[in-house]
Amino acid sequence: MSERKFIFDLDGTLYRYKGGPTFAISAFYADIRRNILAFLKDELGVPADRVQETYDRxxxxxxxxxxxxxxxxxxxxxxxxxxxxWNVPPATYIEPNDDARMVLSALRGRAAVLTEAPRVWAEAALRFLNVYELVRDALFTGEPDVRKPSIGAFREVVDALGGPPGDVYSVGDQEESDIILARAAGLRTIRVGEEKTSADFRVSNVREILLLPFDASHDVP
Ligand SMILES: [Mg+2]
Structure with a gap:
């Protein structure tokens, strides 16, 4: 039997945001949006009274x-x-935890991180969690045209891990982008969180994936 490999989502999976369980309602999101509005105005010359509508559009x-x-x-x-x-300080937003380090140390060489966040943030967040060195060679961020969320992005990471897709688990907190798209790319799936899911497994915390009974469950022909 070949070795299991794992593709981890970043936000909401390897860490949680302070002050909100999801990206959308966090202080982080509000601050990034404020930076974007400032960028549109100051760097791109969008008139102040049209900044918000330009961003929305x-x-x-x-x-x-x-x-x-x-x-x-x-x-x-x-x-x-x-x-x-996106160049904002992780300590302001991320709940410190050792879970990511525990999991990524155990799976060293068999784990990748796939996020739609840009590299400047992903690297800062991973450094804050003391895991950047563990995944630096398998870090896929939001700059390329082929990026999360897409089936193509999962295929690229599976190839980088040496495949095949059936030996690779997508681990994430979002049903659509981490579970459904990953399954469409042929991967197995693990949902992080408490919500109902169509994933092969569900865990409340990423650390629990080290305890999953992989061989006892869905390996049916
Ligand atoms: Mg997420």
């Missing part, structure tokens, strides 16, 4: 990927945009 037209809209419509490199808007 970019978010809608590029299906949440504002960086792509900024690049296409304002001719500003997405790297510059990310550096200016």
């Amino acid at each position: 970019l978010k809608r037209d590029y299906r949440g990927h504002v960086s792509l809209g900024v690049e296409k419509e304002f001719n500003v490199d997405r790297g510059r945009y990310f550096a200016a808007t």
Whole structure:
């Protein structure tokens, strides 16, 4: 039997945000959005009274990927945009924990991280959790055109881990992007959280994946 491998989501999975269980309602999200609005105004020259509507429109037209809209419509490199808007200090937002380090140490060489967050944030967050060195060679972030959430992004990471998809588990807190898309790419799935899920397994905390009875469950022909 070949070795199990794991693709971890980042936010909500390897850490939780202070002050809110999900990305959308956290202080983090509010601060990033404020940075983006400032960037639109100060760096891209959007008039102050049109900043909010421009942001809303970019978010809608590029299906949440504002960086792509900024690049296409304002001719500003997405790297510059990310550096200016996502360069915020992890200690302000992340609940410190040893779970990520425990799990990624145990799975060293068999774990990747796939996030739609840009590298400037992903690296800072992983360093804050003392796990960056464990996953630096298998860190997939939100800059490329093929990025999370997409089936293609999962396929790329499976290839990087040496596949095959049936030996790889997607671990994440979001049903659509971490479970359903991963399954569509042929992966097995583990949902982190308390909610109902269609995943193969559910755990309340990422640390619990080290205790899962993998061989006893869904390995039916
Ligand atoms: Mg998440």
